[in-house]
Amino acid sequence: VNVLFASTIEPAERWLPLLERALPQDRFLQEPRGDVEVALVGIPPPGTFARLPKLKLVQSLWMGVEKLLADPELPRGVPLARMVDPGMVAAMSETVLAHVLDWHRHFWLYRQWQREKQWKHRRQFMALDRTVGILGLGELGSDAAKKFLALGFKVCGWSRRPKAMPGVHCSTDLDEVLSRSDAVVCLLPLTAQTKGILNKAALAKMRKSGCVINVARGAHLVLNDLLAALDSGHLAHAYLDVFDEEPLPADSPLWAHAGVTITPHVAALTEPRTALPRIVENVERVRRGETPLNLVDREAGY
Amino acid sequence: VNVLFASTIEPAERWLPLLERALPQDRFLQEPRGDVEVALVGIPPPGTFARLPKLKLVQSLWMGVEKLLADPELPRGVPLARMVDPGMVAAMSETVLAHVLDWHRHFWLYRQWQREKQWKHRRQFMALDRTVGILGLGELGSDAAKKFLALGFKVCGWSRRPKAMPGVHCSTDLDEVLSRSDAVVCLLPLTAQTKGILNKAALAKMRKSGCVINVARGAHLVLNDLLAALDSGHLAHAYLDVFDEEPLPADSPLWAHAGVTITPHVAALTEPRTALPRIVENVERVRRGETPLNLVDREAGY
16 A cells, blocks of 8 residues: 655654554555555645545545635545544543543642742532533543543533443533533534634633643634633633643733643653554555545534 | 541541541540550641550551651651552652643643643654653652653663562663653652652753653752753643642742743642551550551651
8 A cells, every 4th residue: 555644744754663563564645646645644745635646545644624725726536534532532631631630639739839939728618519610522532531530520411312331421511511511621622613612701610719621622622711710710720731822922911820821732742662562453444445444524524 | 545636737527537437446536645656647736655655556547757857856766657659659650640641632731822822733653652760669769650651651770789570671770760761750758769760960960851740749859950951942731739839839930931831839739548557556466465567767767
């Protein structure tokens, strides 16, 4: 199978040696060619798809595919697979655990007090005093939920379709989930239905002094509504990894906002060591003429 | 049983209503009296023990008892129990998980870059790339070890006496543990043997770019050696909750050191809701003339 690696963001020099070792009988190219059957893409350079008439699979290197789906060049008849990488899932759980613990144990506040050279205590809460609300109960949300439960947090979760998870209060009623939640973790795919889902009305339903963690897409969150909820004291802190414009512009007021912790879209990166077996499996399936795994439902948008 | 609550630090108004409800047949006092049989102490006011001739048990409200043991007023013939509080153990694991994740995922560095309005990436590591070395494998260390393992970290641990824990490389050889460790978590009791254990030679044995988390006692760590290891770049960051002098003096250079995150001795506080059953059990044992639980070995110092 001829496989094109086409990403303007993922480093080819990191991926290609691993791919060539894992699939020695296949050919990996960095330029489009008529006989390419599989395209591995982060964001491909413009004009890439038009030069791939025999394409049988577009394999995303990322879990979120909303940019690919919005690309008018994406061929309609070719299956699109998203990356479900266990290393990336574990990394995401690490990140949201770190942020929830940072808020839960007031470390964001103790850092502020450190800058002021103030030795002051805040009341300690137990994990069972806190409810973590997870928006999105797919691969990411369900892994994070299990890890929060293991630390003794109460966990509730919202998903579009009804789900059931042991120990998790699952609901398709967003207001119900928000009104139970101290910490809200957004792990949703970006679709027409989830754009702007964390708006003024949603944030107002959360329990007081909680936190918002957005590690999905910038457009899930209405930034001015978040800042108002922080400035009024309704929310204690926000952890933002994703933004409408990335890199976040240097003149954004977010950088200096005391209530916001900013990370540069690093909540969870695809990990070649664990993503590789998923790519191998799908290339083998193309070779055997079988249906690839983790195909995107274009109607649902993920 | 007459029980004296004597702490200059723990708030009596928080504890007494809970104690009176849990042990309705006993009497709780705030002033020493000749007929007191159990003394609940954080740090008792000077002269307290001399006024308790019938004392049968000193029950610490805290896990660390080195200050009590150093108190010349502590009666030699009376059993001393330390507090083993499951809520406090859980809180400690939350804290050390939060700090290890903060270091592991470079959040300490991203906060620095946020202040500089810099959007930059650092390489993502997987948990299995990192070894967490836990000093002290008692109640605190063993709970933390299990939680690190559950997130996929490699874990090794040092203890004075040989121990075995599934999945943990346990050793009584400190150098061996340090030389495997990226992150070192100090959860030791403070004794003559452990004072200054984290000194220049010890820190030099750790793997490069790691972190030190001291949530035990300030005297475990030689501060100038730590600062030298941070300034040379051998260590990436330190998380310090305990200090030789507390509150940390306003003129300490630690407050403003970019490599140090300071918390005001709040890594894990005794939680009355979960500590209460342990006090109830020991008061009942005194009533029945039985040996109390969690007695301190004065020879060992914990």
